[in-house]
Amino acid sequence: xxxxxxxxxxxxxxxxxxxxxxxxTTRKVLLSPAGERLAVRAKAVLDEVxxxxxxxxxxxxxxxxxxxxxxxxTVAPYLLPTVLALVHEKYPDLDLQVHEEQTSSLLEGLAxxxxxxxxxxxxxxxxxxxELPLFDEDFVLVTPLDHWLGGREGIPREAxxxxxxxxxxxxxxxxxxxxxxxxxxxxxxxxxTTTAAGLSTLVQLVAGGLGVTLLPRTAVRVETxxxxxxxxxxxxxxxxxxxxxxxxxxxxxxxxEYEELAGALREALRPLPVRVx
Numbered sequence: 069x070x071x072x073x074x075x076x077x078x079x080x081x082x083x084x085x086x087x088x089x090x091x092x093t094t095r096k097v098l099l100s101p102a103g104e105r106l107a108v109r110a111k112a113v114l115d116e117v118x119x120x121x122x123x124x125x126x127x128x129x130x131x132x133x134x135x136x137x138x139x140x141x142t143v144a145p146y147l148l149p150t151v152l153a154l155v156h157e158k159y160p161d162l163d164l165q166v167h168e169e170q171t172s173s174l175l176e177g178l179a180x181x182x183x184x185x186x187x188x189x190x191x192x193x194x195x196x197x198x199e200l201p202l203f204d205e206d207f208v209l210v211t212p213l214d215h216w217l218g219g220r221e222g223i224p225r226e227a228x229x230x231x232x233x234x235x236x237x238x239x240x241x242x243x244x245x246x247x248x249x250x251x252x253x254x255x256x257x258x259x260x261t262t263t264a265a266g267l268s269t270l271v272q273l274v275a276g277g278l279g280v281t282l283l284p285r286t287a288v289r290v291e292t293x294x295x296x297x298x299x300x301x302x303x304x305x306x307x308x309x310x311x312x313x314x315x316x317x318x319x320x321x322x323x324x325e326y327e328e329l330a331g332a333l334r335e336a337l338r339p340l341p342v343r344v345x
Contacts, residue, residue, distance in 0.1 A: 115181050123321040130325050131159040138167045138174040138183040142242040142267060143312060146286040147187065147337070154336045159329075171241045178317060185326055186315040189241050198323075200314040200330040203342035207249065207308045208288060209301040210271060211280045218299030225253040225303060232279035234270055237263045242310075246282050249308040267291055274298060284310055285341040311345075 069077070082089050089103035099107060125133050139148065148166065155164050167174075167183060175194060177183035190199045211218040217227060228250050236243040243263075262278055264270040268291060270281050275295040283291060283300075292298045314333070316326045334344045 118181065119321055129161070130322075130328075132161045132163075134163045134165055134184075135322075136165045136167065136182070136184045138169055138177055138186045138188070140171055140174065140188045140241060141168055142236075142240065142284065142287070143187055143189070144168045145267075146284075146290055147312070147340075150336050150340070151187070151333065154332060158332060178315065184316070184320070184322070185329075188312070188315060189245065189310050190313040190315065191311070192315060196318050197315050198318045198320075200316070200327060201345045202312050202314065202330060202334055203337055203340075203344045204309045204311050205285045205340075205342040206303065207245075207282045207284055207310065209280055209303065210274050210283050210288075210292060211299050211301060212274060212277050213297050213299055214277075215280060215299065217280070217301045220301045222304040223301050225249070225308065228253040229255045234273050234279040234281045235263055236267070236270060237265050242267075242282075242284070245310055249282065252308070268294070271295070271298065282308070288341075312342075 078090060085106070087102040087106070088100050089106065091098045091100050122133075137151075144166075152164070155162055167177070169177070171188055171192075174183060174186050174188060175192070175197070178186055178197065190201065192199065209217060209223060217223055217231075233246065233250065235246055262273060264273060267283065267287055271283070271291045272295065273279065274281050275297040288300055292300060314326060314330050316323060320326065338344055
């Protein structure tokens with residue numbers, strides 16, 4: 069809209085509501101207190117209108133239009149090739165838009181309607197969010213070449229009590245999972261002297277001899293292939309694991325599509341080192 073048309077529309081709305089929505093000066097325009105209150109209601113109305121349009125589009129033609137997918141960084145590099153290939157082959161009319169963010173940001177985006185579907189580690193335990201489990205995968209221990217556990221199989225979890233474990237920065241769910249695994253192994257407070265923003269950096273720190281780390285199986289081939297100074301060790305059964313799922317708003321207009329996509333994705337993921345659910 070042009071500026072005069074927008075001003076006219078706002079003035080007409082103010083007249084219809086009988087309240088002043090904006091405070092206007094020669095330098096700037098601000099929401100009035102009444103405007104701030106009504107803007108919250110207006111956003112809710114617009115969100116419902118958008119949901120109505122999505123519902124209509126879904127009924128008319130499933131798997132068309134935009135699908136805004138949020139993915140956590142410790143999943144994105146390893147699963148997106150499979151996801152993108154599946155969508156390209158099976159749902160060519162779907163406009164998939166990918167957003168890589170940490171779990172807290174993804175959940176905020178889902179609740180606000182900025183994102184439609186999430187691919188991340190669960191359980192989340194968040195009201196209003198429905199999880200569609202895809203697979204479980206084991207964690208492995210990545211060590212330098214000269215480490216006494218390097219390349220071993222049947223490693224007991226208790227070995228984690230004495231290791232210099234390198235972790236991701238605060239905010240990554242994989243960091244929290246690693247800490248939970250250590251607590252289950254009987255390790256108390258874990259002193260953290262070195263952290264990394266991503267798994268690639270974390271693995272390079274291990275290759276440089278600064279410690280060891282835990283990797284999900286889906287990340288091993290990509291991350292350990294970058295250095296010849298690494299070995300991968302495997303835990304004794306039951307190995308520490310994580311579960312990866314799709315997550316959607318409970319009652320989402322396109323819930324049936326998301327459930328079908330989850331089923332197709334489970335089949336596509338079978339060649340990976342995971343246990344499909």
